[in-house]
Amino acid sequence: MVGSVLALTVAMPAVAQFGGGGASAEFLEAVRGKDQGKLALLLQSKPPGLVNARGSDGDSGLLIAIRRRDEDFTGFLLNAGADPNLAGKGGEIPLVAAARFGFDTAIEWLLQIGAKVDGTNRGGETALIVAVQQREPTIVRRLLAAGANPDKTDSMQGYSARDYAKRDPRARDILKVITDKKPAS
Numbered sequence: 001m002v003g004s005v006l007a008l009t010v011a012m013p014a015v016a017q018f019g020g021g022g023a024s025a026e027f028l029e030a031v032r033g034k035d036q037g038k039l040a041l042l043l044q045s046k047p048p049g050l051v052n053a054r055g056s057d058g059d060s061g062l063l064i065a066i067r068r069r070d071e072d073f074t075g076f077l078l079n080a081g082a083d084p085n086l087a088g089k090g091g092e093i094p095l096v097a098a099a100r101f102g103f104d105t106a107i108e109w110l111l112q113i114g115a116k117v118d119g120t121n122r123g124g125e126t127a128l129i130v131a132v133q134q135r136e137p138t139i140v141r142r143l144l145a146a147g148a149n150p151d152k153t154d155s156m157q158g159y160s161a162r163d164y165a166k167r168d169p170r171a172r173d174i175l176k177v178i179t180d181k182k183p184a185s
Helices: 020-032 036-044 061-067 071-079 094-100 104-112 127-133 137-145 161-167 169-180
Strands: none
Touching (some): 020 061, 036 071, 061 094, 094 127, 127 137, 127 161, 127 169, 137 169, 161 169
């Protein structure tokens, strides 16, 4: 369960049902425009799957919020039931996107609600691989603590998080974190 930090209570009047495509477009427009009031109204109408609506580019509201490192909207959408494993454009999943943008808070929340720690994008990159590439030791530690596999390889280069850390002379501290992590029993 996501912590109370994510809780957002909005008192809104009842709303009429919105059409499928129109509601999806309005929903994504509200996320992009940072319009919490409109977002709450749309979600209150509860069209099936609205919180996971994707735009023509393939991105969900959750991915949009994560990419802009927006704690309020990321928390709001997770509390509203956004799928923590739903891929968007390029096959990017929320956990990988959060690692790419150094959004540690989102990583924590996503892991708490069941994001697949070793889930991959289309290139086979895991959040751990991306965190190593971005040289984000705090995120690397968090992912390893959640059980991320440092030896899972991507499909683009065939390298693992450990391999990327070994290859980058600026990532020696990250390599040490990976090396010091004891394998799960």
